[in-house]
Amino acid sequence: MTRTDPPFAGRTVQAVFFDIGGPIYDDENFATAVLAALDDLLAEQGRPPADRARFRAVYDGVRAAQSGSLRRALAAEFLGDERRRDDLHARTRRYWRHGPGTLHPDVLPCLRALHGRVRIGALANQEADVLDALRRDGVAPFIQVWAVSALVGHEKPDPALFEWAVKEAGTSPANAVHVGNRLDTDVRPARALGLGTVWVLRGEAPPEPTAEQLAEPDVALPDLRTLPRLLLGTRPGDGDRRA
Structure with missing residues (x-):
């Protein structure tokens, strides 16, 4: 589901932001x-x-x-x-929790491969207690930018949340990439600000996206396994053989 040309050619990726529901946890x-x-x-x-x-x-x-x-x-x-x-x-809010066992298995290998090479952020519409789940599952140590709506006060697709994340990461939109599973709240607002975009086709992504939908992000992926290589040229198994 990727394009044949390198999706981030000419872009020096310094920061990568992840939506939480879909890319990280089961939606x-x-x-x-x-x-x-x-x-x-x-x-x-x-x-x-x-x-x-x-x-x-x-x-x-x-x-x-x-x-x-x-x-x-x-x-x-x-x-x-x-x-x-x-x-x-x-x-x-009373029921929304990311329980044990609902972290996608490709998340930690991906984050390990990116760790130390880019600033990693969570950019999502979530309640504040999502941090408890991310700590429990070993994700939190990799996160340097916490652009969580309940903490920052902006919600996607408001560009203010993306702008806040980019500023907090100390970079520019041209050197940042957002990874999400919706076009309307992830891909489109990020692209409008000049960020690179990755559409992860799980969770709230459609099971059968149209050709027009697939043309909107820089790249569409079924999961996170090849993301480090696409972003940085690393092998998806760098830092973790299970990737």
Whole structure:
């Protein structure tokens, strides 16, 4: 799924920022939390839990479109008013955790290969307690820039979050790359500021992206195994034979 020309030719990569849900942790953590929150709100209305097939259809529709808020779409579909998105957002916080065993296995080998060669950042819309999971799973020691929405006060796709991360990394957009799994909140805002872009095709990425979607990032990858080589010319196994 990569392009034939070197995706970052001419770009001196000094900083790499990772979205958390999708690239680092299984995005089902988020989907499960939203579904539990939705069931809560339905129960408060005296209604049964959300139909799982309908829920998945809405979720997959947002994934395919690569635009729009999942919680807004679910609020419209199940709660009858898209304005209840804020209620669903607030209730989701109660359940949203990245539990043990949900870290993707290619994450630590990738970070080890990049460590010491670039500044590594987390750039994501997440709650503050995501730091606990990242510490537990051995990711936190590799992170030098914490551009987490709950900590910084900006949310993707607001360019302010990307600008904050670039400044904190002490570099420029031309020398930075963002790794995410959505076009609307990751690839497009990063590209608009001049960052390199990597689209990881898992989680909230569509299962069958279109040719037009694949043309938007600098490179689209199924996982993180080849990312160090693409960014820096390193072998994905550098620093860890399991990569």
